[in-house]
Amino acid sequence: AQSVAQPEDQVNVAEGNPLTVKCTYSVSGNPYLFWYVQYPNRGLQFLLKYITGDNLVKGSYGFEAEFNKSQTSFHLKKPSALVSDSALYFCAVRDENSGNTPLVFGKGTRLSVIA
Amino acid sequence: DGGITQSPKYLFRKEGQNVTLSCEQNLNHDAMYWYRQDPGQGLRLIYYSQIVNDFQKGDIAEGYSVSREKKESFPLTVTSAQKNPTAFYLCASNQGASSTDTQYFGPGTRLTVL
Numbered sequence: 001a002q003s004v005a006q007p008e009d010q011v012n013v014a015e016g017n018p019l020t021v022k023c024t025y026s027v028s029g030n031p032y033l034f035w036y037v038q039y040p041n042r043g044l045q046f047l048l049k050y051i052t053g054d055n056l057v058k059g060s061y062g063f064e065a066e067f068n069k070s071q072t073s074f075h076l077k078k079p080s081a082l083v084s085d086s087a088l089y090f091c092a093v094r095d096e097n098s099g100n101t102p103l104v105f106g107k108g109t110r111l112s113v114i115a
Numbered sequence: 116d117g118g119i120t121q122s123p124k125y126l127f128r129k130e131g132q133n134v135t136l137s138c139e140q141n142l143n144h145d146a147m148y149w150y151r152q153d154p155g156q157g158l159r160l161i162y163y164s165q166i167v168n169d170f171q172k173g174d175i176a177e178g179y180s181v182s183r184e185k186k187e188s189f190p191l192t193v194t195s196a197q198k199n200p201t202a203f204y205l206c207a208s209n210q211g212a213s214s215t216d217t218q219y220f221g222p223g224t225r226l227t228v229l
Contacts, residue, residue: 042223043119043222044158090158092218107155
């Protein structure tokens with residue numbers, strides 16, 4: 001079975017400071033990992049994904065994520081947070097052996113960036 | 116949100132009524148999905164379809180029905196059997212060719228039962 005855990009319901013960070021939103025996963029094969037962002041009353045927007053290759057993936061709006069196979073983690077990072085980054089963030093996974101099945105999502109982490 | 120449209124944006128329903136939420140995509144995607152979002156519960160899969168005229172139940176299909184008569188359309192009906200339908204409903208799609216495919220989402224429909 002595939003699963004994703006986002007251990008923090010809420011993350012608070014001061015504007016200009018680095019931010020990290022945590023994600024761990026469980027799959028039987030190799031993982032394909034995704035990050036999405038959701039602003040209030042909007043759909044989810046794709047930020048980035050890890051398929052293979054370089055463990056550091058760069059995405060939209062200055063976000064990046066680091067894949068760590070030994071720790072089964074895929075944490076989302078940004079060097080300098082903006083107030084406009086305040087939103088709900090979702091991590092998702094699909095097992096490489098699962099074919100084109102739906103992504104499995106975490107419960108989300110609410111990021112608040114304080115000016 | 117580009118390429119996937121959902122209508123209406125807000126929908127109000129009286130108890131005992133069926134309502135249908137629209138989802139249309141112009142991305143030529145084979146696979147389409149419906150999710151329900153409640154505060155603090157993340158996204159829960161209702162139904163998905165990997166090809167026209169075929170669909171599968173997700174984790175919370177009871178009280179919902181779908182059809183997939185056209186590649187670009189995947190409407191969701193919330194029936195009177197759904198006990199607590201007030202939620203934010205999200206439609207998504209992806210190419211359907213590979214497990215590396217990215218799912219793209221529509222803007223959502225907020226359903227409120229009066």
